[in-house]
Amino acid sequence: MTIERILVVDDDPLSREFLGEAARSLGYTVETLGSPLRALERIAKTDFDLVLTDLRMPELDGIELVRRVNELEPGLPLVLVTAHGSVKSAVDAMQAGARDMLMKPVTPEGLGIVIERIAATNRLVNENEYLRSQQSEAHPQIVARSPRILQTLRSAARIAHSRGTVLISGESGTGKERIAQFIHENSPRKDGPFIRVNCAALSEQLLESELFGHEKGSFTGAHRRHEGRFELADGGTLLLDEIGEISPAVQAKLLRVLEENEFERVGGDRTISVDVRVVAATNRKLADEVADGRFREDLYYRLHVLPIHVDPLRERPEDILPLADHFARHFALQSGVTPPELSEDARRALEDWNWPGNVRELENVIQRAVVLARGDQLRSEDLSFGAALPVSARGPIGIVGDDDDDDEHSNVHSIYDPAVLANRKLADIERDAILATLDETGGNKTEAARRLGVTARTLSNKMKLWRQLGLVA
Numbered sequence: 001m002t003i004e005r006i007l008v009v010d011d012d013p014l015s016r017e018f019l020g021e022a023a024r025s026l027g028y029t030v031e032t033l034g035s036p037l038r039a040l041e042r043i044a045k046t047d048f049d050l051v052l053t054d055l056r057m058p059e060l061d062g063i064e065l066v067r068r069v070n071e072l073e074p075g076l077p078l079v080l081v082t083a084h085g086s087v088k089s090a091v092d093a094m095q096a097g098a099r100d101m102l103m104k105p106v107t108p109e110g111l112g113i114v115i116e117r118i119a120a121t122n123r124l125v126n127e128n129e130y131l132r133s134q135q136s137e138a139h140p141q142i143v144a145r146s147p148r149i150l151q152t153l154r155s156a157a158r159i160a161h162s163r164g165t166v167l168i169s170g171e172s173g174t175g176k177e178r179i180a181q182f183i184h185e186n187s188p189r190k191d192g193p194f195i196r197v198n199c200a201a202l203s204e205q206l207l208e209s210e211l212f213g214h215e216k217g218s219f220t221g222a223h224r225r226h227e228g229r230f231e232l233a234d235g236g237t238l239l240l241d242e243i244g245e246i247s248p249a250v251q252a253k254l255l256r257v258l259e260e261n262e263f264e265r266v267g268g269d270r271t272i273s274v275d276v277r278v279v280a281a282t283n284r285k286l287a288d289e290v291a292d293g294r295f296r297e298d299l300y301y302r303l304h305v306l307p308i309h310v311d312p313l314r315e316r317p318e319d320i321l322p323l324a325d326h327f328a329r330h331f332a333l334q335s336g337v338t339p340p341e342l343s344e345d346a347r348r349a350l351e352d353w354n355w356p357g358n359v360r361e362l363e364n365v366i367q368r369a370v371v372l373a374r375g376d377q378l379r380s381e382d383l384s385f386g387a388a389l390p391v392s393a394r395g396p397i398g399i400v401g402d403d404d405d406d407d408e409h410s411n412v413h414s415i416y417d418p419a420v421l422a423n424r425k426l427a428d429i430e431r432d433a434i435l436a437t438l439d440e441t442g443g444n445k446t447e448a449a450r451r452l453g454v455t456a457r458t459l460s461n462k463m464k465l466w467r468q469l470g471l472v473a
């Protein structure tokens with residue numbers, strides 16, 4: 001969306017005209033209004049590309065105007081203009097959905113920079129352009145059709161440029177990790193590493209050493225020095241998935257890194273400084289965890305600087321069919337077959353299901369259907385709804401439990417805290433266990449297989465499949 005028509009809202013006539021003139025001098029078509037309520041009426045009727053609004057106005061303040069416009073016209077960018085800049089009002093404005101802030105007196109140059117930034121974000125989120133830029137495996141495609149997910153991507157693109165910690169909330173399988181990756185790829189850190197840690201997968205001790213590393217001999221089994229994920233993510237982004245699961249001790253250590261960018265390895269006394277942007281994700285209501293005393297309030301506020309919510313799939317039904325087509329193409333190409341067409345009844349059935357397991361469940365359903373489908377059509381009989389449920393007990397590829405040699409998993413599970421198992425997807429647990437063990441053995445598959453109590457062939461097969469599915473590097 002290019003920017004042509006701008007609405008200026010300011011109750012002070014002088015500053016309104018000043019701002020209007022600055023925008024006109026840059027070649028935009030400008031309308032100016034002194035009343036925010038009148039502005040809401042005009043916005044409902046006219047196609048503006050951008051709104052510049054004053055912060056303090058008697059009828060309705062700028063932040064409230066931003067909120068109402070976001071409801072009325074999601075996607076219409078707003079910039080708050082204020083003479084009273086404070087960190088708090090900037091955070092409030094961003095949380096309300098403003099795209100940017102400008103300090104008075106506004107110069108045409110300053111205004112031009114902000115408008116160009118917004119235009120660049122618009123271009124990025126433009127669906128076609130985005131899809132084209134996301135073709136390779138390293139940049140997995142995000143399918144986005146519904147206004148709600150497009151709005152989420154816009155917020156993500158906007159906050160990608162800041163340094164603040166991001167908290168992504170949303171039900172399991174909605175695509176939080178994808179959004180985190182999107183933020184990284186669109187941030188100035190995009191050439192740095194993107195590292196993910198699943199906090200629910202590891203016991204307290206393992207998680208602490210996974211995040212911060214450990215020195216040789218710091219606990220039984222620590223045979224060599226181990227660099228933590230914070231060190232690996234230096235210069236890049238660290239995704240802390242399922243942050244709601246971390247213990248009080250790890251919460252305290254994490255708070256310190258977020259505040260001071262430094263920590264010590266487990267069993268070490270050297271202070272290590274890092275430059276890492278933290279993105280946390282949770283499918284719990286963290287505010288409730290704080291209220292119940294399970295999550296530190298100070299850490300919550302540190303993480304909550306830039307919140308993003310990913311809606312469940314049932315609340316953005318426009319995404320169902322585009323996602324289904326995308327997965328059908330993806331899995332067919334992976335197995336070297338022609339991508340099947342989705343029949344009319346299959347499309348209807350997909351739209352009728354309420355997707356409690358969200359995008360991950362849809363991905364599972366289509367993956368199975370592509371295997372089962374005969375001919376070049378995918379019909380409703382090929383779709384097995386509910387087979388992927390309970391979602392909390394199944395991973396994206398459903399390996400655990402489908403296997404004939406079930407006893408092999410007993411050793412895998414024993415390295416995890418049983419308290420978190422109920423909440424974890426088994427396939428994710430299995431994958432994390434294998435990766436952690438391979439890491440411990442320096443990549444030695446035979447030794448890792450021995451420790452996990454499986455054959456080296458089983459381990460190799462699983463790794464091969466995950467690699468094909470893009471689940472491991």
Ligand SMILES: Nc1ncnc2c1ncn2[C@@H]1O[C@H](COP(=O)(O)OP(=O)(O)OP(=O)(O)O)[C@@H](O)[C@H]1O
Pocket residue numbers: 140141142143144170171172173174175176177178179241281282283323359360363396
């Ligand atoms: N918009 C999308 N376009 C394409 N694929 C998607 C999209 N959203 C999610 N996916 C795919 O759906 C699966 C689940 O997504 P993801 O792992 O990001 O969800 P999540 O919310 O992080 O889940 P959890 O809370 O269980 O960790 C992944 O395989 C991901 O690639």
